[in-house]
Amino acid sequence: xxxxxxxxxxxxxxxxxxxxxxxxxxxxxxxxxxxxxxxxxxxxxxxxxxxxxxxxxxxxxxxxxxxxxxxxxxxxx
Numbered sequence: 382x383x384x385x386x387x388x389x390x391x392x393x394x395x396x397x398x399x400x401x402x403x404x405x406x407x408x409x410x411x412x413x414x415x416x417x418x419x420x421x422x423x424x425x426x427x428x429x430x431x432x433x434x435x436x437x438x439x440x441x442x443x444x445x446x447x448x449x450x451x452x453x454x455x456x457x458x
Contacts, residue, residue, distance in 0.1 A: 382457060390454045397447040404440045408433075 429437050 387454065387457060390450050390457070394447060394450045394454065397443055397450065401440065401443045401447060404436060404443060408436055408440060
């Protein structure tokens with residue numbers, strides 16, 4: 382196993398963490414604090430369309446990649 386691999390995984394995990402934070406902040410930009418505590422527009426279920434759907438899927442993909450790098454980092458120690 383190359384000696385640079387643990388460092389590379391840490392760097393990739395740090396970049397993924399920043400991307401996840403950014404995507405989550407973009408996702409929650411449209412909703413205010415009042416909707417978190419039940420004072421929203423009253424729509425309990427709605428479908429995601431367009432850019433909102435892409436951002437939602439990107440969040441899932443980034444979190445899965447982050448988890449995979451965390452597990453890989455643990456396995457190579």
